Amino acid sequence: MSDIVAPLRDVPIFADLPGATLAHIAGIGERRSVPAGTELFRQGELPKALHILLEGQVALSGAAPDGTVAVVEVVTPVDMFILAAVLTDAPFLMSARTIAPARLLLIPAAPLRALIASEAGLALRMLASLSLQYRKMVRQIKDLKLRSAAQRLGCFLLALASERGGEPKVVLPYDKQLLAARLGTSPEHLSRAFAALRAHGVEVSGMTVRISDLGALTAFSAPDEI
Amino acid sequence: MSDIVAPLRDVPIFADLPGATLAHIAGIGERRSVPAGTELFRQGELPKALHILLEGQVALSGAAPDGTVAVVEVVTPVDMFILAAVLTDAPFLMSARTIAPARLLLIPAAPLRALIASEAGLALRMLASLSLQYRKMVRQIKDLKLRSAAQRLGCFLLALASERGGEPKVVLPYDKQLLAARLGTSPEHLSRAFAALRAHGVEVSGMTVRISDLGALTAFSAPDEI
Numbered sequence: 001m002s003d004i005v006a007p008l009r010d011v012p013i014f015a016d017l018p019g020a021t022l023a024h025i026a027g028i029g030e031r032r033s034v035p036a037g038t039e040l041f042r043q044g045e046l047p048k049a050l051h052i053l054l055e056g057q058v059a060l061s062g063a064a065p066d067g068t069v070a071v072v073e074v075v076t077p078v079d080m081f082i083l084a085a086v087l088t089d090a091p092f093l094m095s096a097r098t099i100a101p102a103r104l105l106l107i108p109a110a111p112l113r114a115l116i117a118s119e120a121g122l123a124l125r126m127l128a129s130l131s132l133q134y135r136k137m138v139r140q141i142k143d144l145k146l147r148s149a150a151q152r153l154g155c156f157l158l159a160l161a162s163e164r165g166g167e168p169k170v171v172l173p174y175d176k177q178l179l180a181a182r183l184g185t186s187p188e189h190l191s192r193a194f195a196a197l198r199a200h201g202v203e204v205s206g207m208t209v210r211i212s213d214l215g216a217l218t219a220f221s222a223p224d225e226i
Numbered sequence: 227m228s229d230i231v232a233p234l235r236d237v238p239i240f241a242d243l244p245g246a247t248l249a250h251i252a253g254i255g256e257r258r259s260v261p262a263g264t265e266l267f268r269q270g271e272l273p274k275a276l277h278i279l280l281e282g283q284v285a286l287s288g289a290a291p292d293g294t295v296a297v298v299e300v301v302t303p304v305d306m307f308i309l310a311a312v313l314t315d316a317p318f319l320m321s322a323r324t325i326a327p328a329r330l331l332l333i334p335a336a337p338l339r340a341l342i343a344s345e346a347g348l349a350l351r352m353l354a355s356l357s358l359q360y361r362k363m364v365r366q367i368k369d370l371k372l373r374s375a376a377q378r379l380g381c382f383l384l385a386l387a388s389e390r391g392g393e394p395k396v397v398l399p400y401d402k403q404l405l406a407a408r409l410g411t412s413p414e415h416l417s418r419a420f421a422a423l424r425a426h427g428v429e430v431s432g433m434t435v436r437i438s439d440l441g442a443l444t445a446f447s448a449p450d451e452i
Contacts, residue, residue: 044451062368065448070371072364084357084364093364093450116350123349124342130356131310137363138298138310138319142288144370145296145410184371222291224319225270 004029007054007105010078013125021119028111032104040096040104047085047092049106053077056102059178060094071181073136074099074174083130086112099174139224147222149185150193154221156183157202157209166214172207230255233280233331236304239351247345254337258330266322266330273311273318275332279303282328285404286320297407299362300325300400309356312338325400365450373448375411376419380447382409383428387437394440398433 004026008014014022030049034040040051043063051058058075060082072094075081085092086109116123143152156179160170172179180190194204200220201213211217230252234240240248256275260266266277269289277284284301286308298320301307311318312335342349369378382405386396398405406416420430426446427439437443 062364062372064368064372065451068372070368072367072371084360087353087357088361090361093361093368116353117346120343120346120349123346123353127313127342127349127353127356130353130360131313134310134356134360134363135314135316135319137360137367138288140367141298141363141370142290142296142319144367145298145407146288146290146294181371225291 004031004105007031007052007078010054011052011080012078013080013129017121017125021115021122024115025107025112028108028115030106030108032106034098034102034104036098036100036102038098038102040098041082041092043093043095044091046089047082047109049108050080050086050112051082051096052080052105052107054103054105056098056104057100057174058096058102059099059174059182060096061181062094069181070184071178073140074178074182076173080129083126083133087116087126087130089113099178142224144184148193149183149189150196151221152183152185153190153193154197154200154202154217155223157197157211158214158217158221158223160209161211161214168211168214170209170211172209175207230257230331233257233278233304236280237278237306238304239306239355243347243351247341247348250341251333251338254334254341256332256334258332260324260328260330262324262326262328264324264328266324267308267318269319269321270317272315273308273335275334276306276312276338277308277322278306278331278333280329280331282324282330283326283400284322284328285325285400285408286322287407288320295407296410297404299366300404300408302399306355309352309359313342313352313356315339325404368450370410374419375409375415376422377447378409378411379416379419380423380426380428380443381449383423383435383437384440384443384447384449386435387440392440394437396435396437398435401433 005022008022008026053075055077059071060073061069061071063069116126161167176190177187180187200216201211203210231248234248234252279301281303285297286299287295287297289295342352387393402416403413406413426442427437429436
């Protein structure tokens with residue numbers, strides 16, 4: 001059990017929970033290590049466990065009835081996902097697949113819901129976390145409605161550069177097919193978007209992107225200020 | 227105060243709260259009636275109060291730095307909005323404007339956060355509500371990434387018809403400019419989308435839409451099954 005308490009402390013919203021609550025969560029939790037390309041669950045299924053990603057990457061994607069697939073989000077560690085489905089005990093709106101070897105912590109849904117109902121501190125942390133996830137989705141909707149694919153790509157690259165403290169050279173975190181799906185565009189349109197960004201100082205070579213003028217790219221892409 | 231407790235009972239997540247908690251919320255709450263076209267708050271401001279819409283309609287929209295505006299959602303009664311911003315005390319990602327005369331209940335943010343921290347039942351209800359709102363945003367992202375504007379319009383009309391128990395004649399709930407912005411398209415593209423739906427049995431006249439073949443429209447629009 002103690003080998004689960006330690007990784008739980010790495011999850012920001014759990015970090016300062018009382019030891020007894022953490023031990024309780026660890027007691028019902030289960031570790032899982034899976035290779036890249038593993039399907040963790042499918043859209044339409046009922047959630048069995050809250051997923052906490054400790055290492056690796058997971059793509060969350062939604063499918064239309066005709067089979068077309070859109071990537072809604074790519075989860076990076078440490079983060080939890082499908083909290084909303086677990087809390088409401090409602091069918092998954094998305095499927096999850098690892099895109100890199102991954103280590104996960106699974107917290108079974110029913111005992112977790114019972115624990116949240118009895119621990120006000122845990123409920124508050126879940127609220128805070130879900131609020132952030134909600135706001136992330138709102139940002140993505142604004143992005144999809146307000147920006148061209150080239151501007152969305154520009155914002156994505158600027159966010160990567162800013163995570164690295166304004167580093168002008170960034171490495172794409174996943175392949176271009178997945179990147180296109182995440183940005184809500186096709187691989188062909190993504191290539192055109194990269195070509196369009198050349199005029200704004202962006203050079204791409206394989207997975208490496210060099211941004212020669214952050215100001216020009218910012219002016220073109222118009223990222224959100226908040 | 228009792229004139230506030232009654233409308234609170236109409237809010238689904240508050241309906242079965244203990245009387246003392248409702249009285250507490252009513253004690254800090256404030257009623258507000260405003261005409262159509264009133265700006266309730268602006269993107270970037272810090273939230274002062276949770277908004278509960280009792281009557282009317284409110285458009286939530288996000289703006290890009292260049293001033294382009296996208297409608298993220300249209301709130302209909304009874305529903306609360308900007309819960310995530312209030313809970314995290316973070317700047318609004320959206321601006322809110324009434325699009326019909328509206329009656330609102332405002333619950334000041336700081337005392338509400340304190341109340342949630344001390345009342346586990348309230349925290350749980352907020353979690354449930356936010357989970358639903360989160361899933362609504364996920365659905366909209368899938369919609370934007372997976373469907374054409376004509377299919378999104380088709381899904382929107384099918385949802386309206388289904389709310390009326392499969393009624394083949396529906397009335398648009400707001401004007402076409404707002405509808406276009408809500409669907410993430412331009413008024414011109416919305417006209418083309420209505421034209422495209424004619425082949426699938428949809429006739430529009432002013433604000434009234436007649437769907438002659440629900441099956442054909444469903445087959446074309448491919449709405450989500452969950």
